[in-house]
Amino acid sequence: MSRLLSTSGLLNAGRTACAVSALCATIAIALPAQTFNTLESFDSAQGALPAATLLQAADGKLYGTTAWGGSAGYGTVFNISPSGTLTTVYSFCAASCPDASYTALVQAPDGSFYGTAGGGAKNQGTVFKITAAGSLSTLYSFCSRGGFACLDGSGPSGLTRADNGDFYGTTAVGGAHGLGTIFKITPDGVLTTIYSFCAQGEPVCADGRNPDGGLVQAAGGDFYGKTGLGGSNGDGTIFRFTPGGTLTTLHAFNGKDGAGPNVLLQAADGSLFGTTSSGGETDGGTVFKIAPNGVLTTLHSFCAAGAPNCPDGRNPTGLVQATDGNFYGTASVGGSNDYGTIFKITPAGSLTTIYSFCSQSGCADGDNPIAGLVQDTDGDFYGTTEDGGTYVTDAGYCQFGCGTIFRLSAGLNPFVETQTTSGSVGSAVKVLGTDLTGATSVSFNGTTAEFTVVSPSLITAAVPDGATTGIVQVVTPSGTLSSNAPFLVLP
Numbered sequence: 001m002s003r004l005l006s007t008s009g010l011l012n013a014g015r016t017a018c019a020v021s022a023l024c025a026t027i028a029i030a031l032p033a034q035t036f037n038t039l040e041s042f043d044s045a046q047g048a049l050p051a052a053t054l055l056q057a058a059d060g061k062l063y064g065t066t067a068w069g070g071s072a073g074y075g076t077v078f079n080i081s082p083s084g085t086l087t088t089v090y091s092f093c094a095a096s097c098p099d100a101s102y103t104a105l106v107q108a109p110d111g112s113f114y115g116t117a118g119g120g121a122k123n124q125g126t127v128f129k130i131t132a133a134g135s136l137s138t139l140y141s142f143c144s145r146g147g148f149a150c151l152d153g154s155g156p157s158g159l160t161r162a163d164n165g166d167f168y169g170t171t172a173v174g175g176a177h178g179l180g181t182i183f184k185i186t187p188d189g190v191l192t193t194i195y196s197f198c199a200q201g202e203p204v205c206a207d208g209r210n211p212d213g214g215l216v217q218a219a220g221g222d223f224y225g226k227t228g229l230g231g232s233n234g235d236g237t238i239f240r241f242t243p244g245g246t247l248t249t250l251h252a253f254n255g256k257d258g259a260g261p262n263v264l265l266q267a268a269d270g271s272l273f274g275t276t277s278s279g280g281e282t283d284g285g286t287v288f289k290i291a292p293n294g295v296l297t298t299l300h301s302f303c304a305a306g307a308p309n310c311p312d313g314r315n316p317t318g319l320v321q322a323t324d325g326n327f328y329g330t331a332s333v334g335g336s337n338d339y340g341t342i343f344k345i346t347p348a349g350s351l352t353t354i355y356s357f358c359s360q361s362g363c364a365d366g367d368n369p370i371a372g373l374v375q376d377t378d379g380d381f382y383g384t385t386e387d388g389g390t391y392v393t394d395a396g397y398c399q400f401g402c403g404t405i406f407r408l409s410a411g412l413n414p415f416v417e418t419q420t421t422s423g424s425v426g427s428a429v430k431v432l433g434t435d436l437t438g439a440t441s442v443s444f445n446g447t448t449a450e451f452t453v454v455s456p457s458l459i460t461a462a463v464p465d466g467a468t469t470g471i472v473q474v475v476t477p478s479g480t481l482s483s484n485a486p487f488l489v490l491p
Contacts (some may be wrong), residue, residue, distance in 0.1 A: 035409040036342075036355050038365050039084045039382075041389030041402065044069045046088055047076035048402035050384035052104035052158070053318060053372045055113075058419065058430055059132060060457030062374070062382055063089070063105050063113060064405075068397045077105070077113075077130060080405055082378070082434075089134045092117065103128075104158035104214065106167070108187065109419060109430065114139075114167055116156035124154035125171070127185055139189035142171065150174035152193050153181035158214035160223070162243070163422060168194075168223060170211040177201075179209040180227070182241060194245040197227060205230035207249050208237035213263040216272070218292070219488070224250075224272055226261040235259035235279060238272070238290055250294035255279045257298050258286040263318045263372065267347070268485070273327060275316040282306055284314030284334065287327070287345055299349030302331060310334035312353050313341035318372025320381070323415050323484050328354075328381055328408075330369040339367035340385070342408055355408065363388035366404035375484070377457075378434040379412040416459075416474050416481045422488035423463050429487070431459040431474060438477045444487060445470025463489060 042048050047066030054064045061079040070076035070091030077090040103115035113130050120126040120141035130136040143150035153171030160168045167185050175181035175196030182195040198205040208227030215225040224240050231237040231252030236259060241247040253259050258276030267273050272290045280286040284303025290296045303310040313331025321327050327345050335341035335356030342355040358367045366385030373383045388401040419430040431442065431451075436459055442451040444467040451461035459474065472483040 034354055034411065036365070037407045037409075038389070038404050039407055040080060040086045040405045041364070041366075041391050042066065042069065042086075042404065043391040043402055044073075044393070044396075044398055045071070046086060046402075047078055047091075048398050049386050050403045050405070051370055051386055052384075054374045054382050054384065054405075055105050055107060056374060056376050056417075056432060057107050057113075057132070058111060058432060058458050060432075060434070060455070062376070062405075063107075064384060065103055065105065065115070066403070067386075069402060074119075075117075077115075077134070077136075079132075086405070089132070090130055090136055093119070103156075106159050106161050107419070108161060108165075109428075114159055114161070114187075116159060116169060118155075122150075124150055124174070125156040127156065127159070127167070127169075127189070127191070129187075140185060140191045143174065149178065151176060152191060153183055155212075156183075157212045159185075160215045160217060162217050162223075163221065164243075168215050168217070170213075170215065170225060172210050172212050179205060179230070180211045182211070182215075182223075182225070182245075182247075184243075195241060195247050198230065204232065206232050206252070207247060208239060208252075216264050216266055218266045218272075219270065224264050224266070226264060226274070228260050236261050236276070238264070238274075238294070238296075240292075251290060251296045253279060256281075257296060258288060260285075261288075262316070265319055265321060267321050267327075268325065269347070273319055273321070275319060275329065277315050277317075284310060285316045285331070287316065287319070287329075287349070287351070289347075300345060300351045303334060308338070310338070311336055311356075312351055313343060316343075317370055319345075320373050320375055322375050322381070322410075323379070323412055328373050328375070328410075330372060330383060332368055332370045337367075339363060339388070340369045342369070342373070342381075342383075344410075354410070357385060358388065362390075362392070363401060364390050366401070366406060373408070375412070376434070377415055377417055377432055377481075379409075379414045381408040381410065382406070383408070414481055415484045416472060417484055418472055418487050421485060422490055424490040425463050425465055425467060427463050429461050429463060429472075431461055431472060431483075432457060433459065433474060433476075433481055435478060436474065436476060439474050440477075441473075441475040443473050444468075444489065445472075463487075 048069030049067040072093035074093035122143035124143035154174035155172035177198040179198040209230035233254040235253035259279030260277040280301030313334035337358040339358035366388035416433040449464040
């Protein structure tokens with residue numbers, strides 16, 4: 001990412017940044033029963049400009065990446081503990097930049113993390129594996145085939161771990177037609193290009209072009225994703241593809257219903273929800289719902305009050321469905337201070353602005369939240385802002401702050417989460433949670449399972465005989481915790 005092209009660099013031109021000498025947590029009250037805390041402000045040594053959604057790992061910490069900063073200036077992998085202690089796990093560009101840049105992370109059952117980055121042997125991007133201790137291995141360097149054309153793709157985005165244990169992702173360019181690919185890669189680094197976009201030729205690219213962002217594997221095994229451009233109207237597409245590589249374009253955006261779609265998620269009712277970064281009634285972006293058959297419903301158009309006010313925000317990013325059934329997300333700009341918002345939206349489309357960034361002097365609480373939120377098993381939401389915070393320099397990529405990590409408490413109860421959402425009888429399942437010490441029972445849809453408490457944040461359990469698909473429950477000294485999604489028991 002070029003700092004000159006970043007959203008924050010364009011929006012913050014002319015801003016007077018105010019440095020704050022002490023690095024400390026800040027607290028602001030949002031709405032009743034909702035409390036916002038800034039947990040950490042990055043400095044350039046820790047990393048700078050976090051731009052990817054955080055991940056709750058099996059050790060109870062949140063892991064993420066920064067686009068810049070670190071010991072070599074090319075970004076970091078970091079974690080932050082529940083108490084707010086930030087640790088730099090790895091600094092990219094360790095040797096001649098074979099691993100430079102940033103990525104969202106996904107954790108495999110063995111505890112290792114996988115992600116994509118820039119750099120690599122041809123400087124076209126990599127897939128890497130990294131342990132919690134910071135040992136990084138580059139599994140694949142893109143543009144290893146096809147010379148200048150990069151037939152295997154270039155510019156990878158985040159990974160999705162599929163039910164079969166392999167990882168799937170997209171590249172923004174490269175492939176047979178030069179306009180992006182879908183790929184599969186095994187945990188040991190064997191990459192297969194599954195699909196090359198713009199198969200029907202330019203300038204239409206009816207199947208889309210330049211995909212970015214992660215994929216989602218829905219119940220049934222098919223994948224869903226989006227392209228930022230292309231389609232019959234040029235404003236991007238939503239697509240479905242089978243593990244075998246058959247792609248179907250479900251929807252082509254036309255500007256009025258949104259443009260430039262972001263990462264999708266599958267909701268509890270089986271529908272897909274997402275946002276578009278622009279388009280809609282006032283070109284501020286949208287929240288939409290799309291059925292598996294491709295019928296799209298626009299739930300909300302941002303900047304409903306009209307620019308430049310946009311109290312509901314504009315240019316939204318990703319969504320997360322919380323345990324209360326509602327969706328929570330961020331808008332990178334807009335709000336009462338025009339530096340971004342956190343919002344809640346019901347499945348029916350009723351939107352509430354929860355917090356407006358830069359509510360504190362010098363934007364100490366952060367601004368430009370370009371990554372989505374994650375709901376931790378403690379019930380709270382965590383996220384990052386690309387800019388703002390208490391560390392500001394006069395020049396370079398931290399001239400508007402190096403970014404922050406924040407927590408939003410919305411009054412939701414703790415829960416447990418299974419690290420894999422499906423498995424057959426006898427298979428081992430990791431159950432993530434908070435304060436699990438002393439647990440006395442684990443059950444799969446009411447059937448008691450054998451289990452081991454590994455740590456306060458992790459239980460391992462075996463899917464018991466007679467188990468059926470349903471909620472996983474853990475009985476602890478403080479009460480019974482239920483999983484945030486049903487566990488699918490396979491034949």
